[in-house]
Amino acid sequence: MSTLIPEKPAPEKTGSPPGGPQGPATRSLLLRRLSVMSPLARRLTALAALAVVLVPFAAVLWGSGAWPGELGVDVSGPLDDLSQWIVDNRDTSPVFLYFLLHISNTSVDAVDGVYSVLDGLGWPGVTAAAVLLAWCAGGASRAGLKVAAVALGAFAGCGLLGMWDPAMLTLALMTVAVAVSVVVGFALGLAAGLSRPVDRALRPVLDTMQVLPAFAYLLPFVLVFGTGSPAALLATVIYAAPPMARLTALGLRDADPSVLEASASLGASSRQQLLKARLPLARKELLLGLNQTIMMALSMVVIASVIGAGGLGDEVYSALSTVDVGAALAAGIPIVLIAVWLDRTTEAAGERIGAPPAADGPRLLRGGPAWAVAAVGTAVAFAVGKVAGAAQWPAGWTVDISGSVNSFQEWTVDNLHAGVPVLGGTEVWASNFTVWILNPLRDVLQGAPWWSLLLLVAALALLVGNWRNALGATAALAATGVLGVWGNTLDTLSQVLAALALTLLLGVAVGILAARVGWVERVLRPVLDVLQTLPQFVYLIPVVALFGVGRAAAITAAVAYALPAVVRITTQGLKKTDPAALEAARSLGATGAQQLRQVQLPLARPALLLAVNQGVVLVLAVVIVGGLVGGGALGYDVVFGLSRGDLGVGLVAGAAIVCLGLVLDRVTQPTVRETDH
Amino acid sequence: MSTTLSKEPAREPAPEPTGAPPVFSIRKLWKVFGPKAERVPDSELADLPADELRRSTGCTVAVRDVSFDVHKGEVFVVMGLSGSGKSTLVRCLTRLIEPTAGTLEIDGEDVRAMDKSRLRELRRHRAAMVFQHFGLLPHRTVLDNVAYGLEIQGLGKLERRALAMKVVTKVGLEGMEHRRPAQLSGGQQQRVGLARALAVDPEVLLFDEPFSALDPLIRRDMQEEVIRLHREEGRTMIFITHDLSEALRLGDRIALMRDGEIVQCGTPEEIVAQPADDYVRDFVRDVPREQVITVRTAMRAGACSGPDHPGALAPDTIVATAIEIVARSGAAACVVEDGDCLGVVDHENLLAVVAGIGSERAAVS
Amino acid sequence: MLHTHNRQRRVLRTSLTLIAGLGLTVAVTGCGAADTGKSGSAGSTDSLTLTVPSWVGAEANVAVAKYVLETELDYKVNTKQMGEVIAWDALSKGTIDAVLEDWGHPKQEAQYVDKQKTVVSGGDLGVTGHIGWFVPKYWADANPEVTTYKGLNKYAAQLKTSESGGKGQLLEGSPDYVTFDDAIIGNLDLDLKTVYAGSEAAQITQIQQNYKAKKPFLTYWWTPQWLNAQVDLVEVKLPEYKEGCDADPKKVACAYPNTPLQKWLNADFAKDGGKAAAFLKNFKWTADDQNEVAKMITQDKLSADEAAKKWVTANPDAVKGWLA
Secondary structure: OHHHOOOOOOOOOOOOOOOOOOHHHHHHHHHHHHHHOOHHHHHHHHHHHHHHHHHHHHHHHHOOOOOOHHHOOOOHHHHHHHHHHHHHHOOOOHHHHHHHHHHHHHHHHHHHHHHHHHHHHHHHHHHHHHHHHHHHHOOOEHHHHHHHHHHHHHHHHHHHOOOHHHHHHHHHHHHHHHHHHHHHHHHHHHHHHHOHHHHHHHHHHHHHHHHOOHHHHHHHHHHHHOOOHHHHHHHHHHHHHHHHHHHHHHHHHOOOHHHHHHHHHOOOOHHHHHHHHHHHHOHHHHHHHHHHHHHHHHHHHHHHHHHOOOOHHHHHHHHHHOOOHHHHHHHHHHHHHHHHHHHHHHHHHHHHOOOOHHHHOOEOOOOHHHHHHHHHHHHHHHHHHHHHOOOOOOHHHOOOOHHHHHHHHHHHHHHHHOOEOOOEOHHHHHHHHHHHHHHHHHHHHHHOOHHHHHHHHHHHHHHHOOHHHHHHHHHHHHHHHHOOOHHHHHHHHHHHHHHHHHHHHHHHHHHHHHHHOHHHHHHHHHHHHHHHHOOHHHHHHHHHHHHOOOHHHHHHHHHHHHHHHHHHHHHHHHHOOOHHHHHHHHHOOOOHHHHHHHHHHHHOHHHHHHHHHHHHHHHHHHHHHHHHHOOOHHHHHHHHHHHHOOHHHHHHHHHHHHHHHHHHHHHHOOOOOOOOO | OHHHHOOOOOOOOOOOOOOOOOOEEEEEEEEEEOOOHHHOOOOHHHHOOHHHHHHHHOOEEEEEEEEEEEOOOOEEEEEEOOOOOHHHHHHHHOOOOOOOEEEEEEOOEEOOOOOHHHHHHHHHHHEEEEOOOOOOOOOOOHHHHHOHHHHHHOOOHHHHHHHHHHHHHHOOOOOOOOOOHHHOOHHHHHHHHHHHHHHOOOOEEEEEOOOOOOOHHHHHHHHHHHHHHHHHHOOEEEEEEOOHHHHHHHOOEEEEEEOOEEEEEEOHHHHHHOOOOHHHHHHHOOOOHHHOOEHHHHOEOOOOOOOOOOOOEOOOOEHHHHHHHHHHHOOOEEEEEOOEEEEEEOHHHHHHHHHOOHHHHHHHO | OHHHHHHHHHHHHHHHHHHHHHHHHHHHHOOOOOOOOOOOOOOOOOEEEEEEOOOHHHHHHHHHHHHHHHHOOOOEEEEEEOOHHHHHHHHHHOOOOEEEEEOOOHHHHHHHHHHOOOEEEEEEEEEEEEEEEEEEHHHHHHOHHHHEHHHHHHOHHHHEOOOOOOOEEEEEOOOOOOOOHHHHHHHHOOOEEEEEOOOHHHHHHHHHHHHHOOOOOEEEEEEOOHHHHOOOEEEEEOOOOOOOOOOOHHHOOOOOOEEEEEEEEEHHHHHHOHHHHHHHHHOOOOHHHHHHHHHHHHOOOOOHHHHHHHHHHHOHHHHHHHHO
């Protein structure tokens, strides 16, 4: 605690009259020192002053151990009542009959509808449609052929792995989820992009959604809608709409003012201004928003398999229950393939925007005709498929990879698990890591007086932001205590911190390597792509096999999940450093290490801070999933609540996770977000 | 002598106030940015120094009590350094920025009283603007950018494209109509901006530092282009610039702004020959005076040396030309207008102009 | 300023209108009461939906029932994987029509069977389930004492892991499962600590890993379970189960009861489900039968359908009985 107080509270500025005991000279010196002190130090001093007043009071009143019970509120009772009410009334209450059930039935119909279209097209039709779509998005040119090849590979892969049907179901769910997300996100983004007050109101909501681990809010949807596609769909929309809203607002807000002014000077009405200038100018951001929404939706559709979403996620989840890594991978790879296909297609479309047509290389076709060709091609493929009776993916055209994957997995585990000379083996590492790092960290956190942790968070949040930031972070942490999950929250926090430290160490090291050695980056890129899109469930089993049930396994899974983003951000940050500064350093004879330490890393600071922030959000998301492999604490509570439909446990844990996310976000978010990415 | 010095503009016939109202008539116009801006104009607050005003009220005066008329067919240049309020002023004319106080008329119609649709009408048909940063739509072709104003007016696709094509040709961009702005050079992009403004056939063209972002050579080309267009069409133009030589080249009259106020308004010759204060004098110090000042200013009153008017210079001949003639003939030259002798210029008069002592002499006399 | 402000207000209005329009669309479709789904899949004659629980024994039930329904009775059977409690919920709503293996969920029974009457009993499955504490046979052979809870307590130190905080680790499984282990440990004063794997997959992986390394371990486990064919486990004797000794979850200090596994049907389906409902009520087999199919699926790597076909072909009489 005392380390937090840099010095005694500042003497009052308008205090002793000149000539008082301190004398004018001393006083002006003090004043000068005060004004010389950075605003940061001044704020910390103020916080310290506040603490000196409040802490003894709080400590005497409520003690200095874990969160005092008197300050808790029992929410599980009312929540259980609510849950009971929902169960009793969801077939009779008008709220359900006239509103929620309509949503539910409409979404089921929509998903079924899209699925039957995909099913009706048959695999030749769907593949042709996807390939031609990719080709059109790629500009119907030679560059488009590359995108088309990716599409072909993706769909062939789905079929070959025997996952055609689940893939179509996932695609159907995705189509509906993305469509709804885009509409909702666009409407919100439009409102926020055009109106300051809406933007101000919406921004904190979107910020919060961004740190919300998807797992944390599945439960209420299950309760209201039951399992199946409606709950999955709505959870997905909530997860996937924010990036669309953010980027739409950003695009509208950042539209080149000179163009808007020119448009206004020609007498454009506000409608013309929006439709003819603002929206076209924001096309790039809109497409980026679509891209991100698709990626988020895809990852969520997999997570939603836990609540009966069906499709590929369900296959992965089922394979998990029989501990069949091979089968899980066979279902996981199509997810990666679909992700790559959709990513490249939207990316190609995005790149074409703004790129003038002549610079686009030879065009085979352009505009309308290309789309017509795509439509005709799909129809032909569909007809051929129908005639040949090839609606189902041919059973003979599949490859069973699960056997070889499983034996490879087993071999790896056997060799790494224990008995590696000198190094010990993963099991030993895990146990040492738990005993020497995790346990002490958890014990320190759980043993520290509750008010000291609040102060620490406030100070950290002040260091990176302003008073509002600090207040928000402190309130969020206090909320976990009020909810009665103080101990579990700190347990989870210790896991997040350990995972974060590991992720940053590894991520920054690999990032530096990738930024400096060209081929490392080239090799890493596809690996990172796969790691980022592969459903987390797939690697839970190998992780347990290697590290045993427990927190070490959960942390490993979290590191594996968060690492790609950290590596990528670090690499980009380092590579983007001003070449002139680097050249200047080189001309002064700086060695490679000196360049890195003195120029690149300091200049890449914003990127590194962003990496920390992203790392926090991602790590937190998986530590929850870690509840499935023995991570315990809040993650287990969420899983428990979800599988038992226990709102009292699950929702409270979910809320605590959200609070923890807010705390971590506030203390790592470098400045107030100006740019949204 | 001093009577003949003023009033007459350099090149064009005098747009003397006739029966017709001026195209733009601006009286006591104010633009104040900040909270409760309307309390500042004409109050004692307005007399505060800028930083004090900002500290006490949070307001900044961008345009301060400005009055001037712009006549039909005239090129009216507003010149000043950055921050002088000239760009704000030109935006006030079509209420892209809402003025705080004062009156503002176009063809005698009160612009500040216009409702939304009337104002839109004004922007669509009567005044079009060319911007420093072009403001082109990057996703549209040159042709569709030029047609944009027509599109906003609600013209059909074929019609507006046909009209736009004519303007594209007029500004010398034929053959490039299907390119995108990003594929054009800066000069070409500004030609598109110019064409877009011309396409709606406005009564007045407003230029906001249109050539500041261009290379010097291209800038000169574009200035020629504007001069050519003006000669061909005689359209009224209001031209904002921070470049004195540009102002002198283009302007029939120049308003020189400083800190939101017009410090001097007059012909280029007046500005150069008779700076209103030290600020203006400092501004025009390096101008090659013999290129701006005409013999009408340089001459002394007096009879010609003969009825055949030796030399016979027109009154708007610039001094540089007169020097050549006088140097060749070795004698004073007559200044003649409509067969009447107005006065004489000799070595002494001309040298005084070059030396920069002409203005003092004019002021003394 | 005024002007831009107006413009902002105007666009704000436009976008609000847009959002309102969205809402209106929802409202318009909402002018009538929605179909609660009750009369949907349940009761229709040609298709039904069964839940596939996460363990293979239950998967064997579904596989065989599905095979018979599809080949003999010409039904289309959909299967859905979900957790047990969630399955009860879905059963009540009619999202699924039947649960073929239930290990006892008193709270859900009270809610849906007794109170809402949306679920009715489908009778015994014929298999008896048993939950208990298990240790590997190699460890029990070396230390015969560990097969009773008192003896086990002396060896608790050998069960220590980095997660168990100085005590012996009792490995727990998915949060789905009914467990009184924390109470039992406390009430019997044992030097053990529960460690929740969080999922059955994690628990099984851990057991396999320990078994391979011939390490001592103690786990919450049950029979029938397919893994029992791969690993040889011995049950630890707890104080004998007596009726009512588990009445208060906090005071439990006895073994788990034997559970005759139950079948449950959606009420509407039971009434209108015709032959399918009748068949599912009749469906009954032994633990050995179930294990045989489960083993075909896990050990012989047959697909569920193939395993079911093989078993049905080999046991025509049993099938005939169900269809009677």
